[in-house]
Amino acid sequence: MGYRLLADITVAVHIAFVAFVVVGGFLSLRWPRLLYAHVASVVWVCLLMLGLKLTCPLTAVENWARERGGEPGIPKGFVETHLTGTLYPTGLEWLFRTLVGVAIAGSWLLSKHRLFRTLGSET
Known part of the structure; x- marks a missing residue:
């Protein structure tokens, strides 16, 4: 029970980490650090x-805990095991990864714009 x-x-x-990868740049608009x-x-x-x-250390911990609890470890990586087919349809990994990349790039562009706007207002 404890290992499960x-x-x-x-x-x-792991889900929280994946969410942070996707939206962390937007969170940094509020909390720049x-x-x-x-x-x-x-x-x-x-x-x-x-x-x-x-x-991934989180995948290693999950596999270790599952194996100690008498379950098999996850057969592939975290995304392939837990998100593919759940968060997005199987076969659309390319679309999911593209959208994540666009979200990250967009958040970084907004951060850069905000930084330069802030620096410009200080002069």
């Missing part, structure tokens, strides 16, 4: 997507 709960909590934290964490998160996700044989 840990696995479920890890999934919830979040932009550093958002950039680091986006870089991490990009490295994972490039297939550099990196293991």
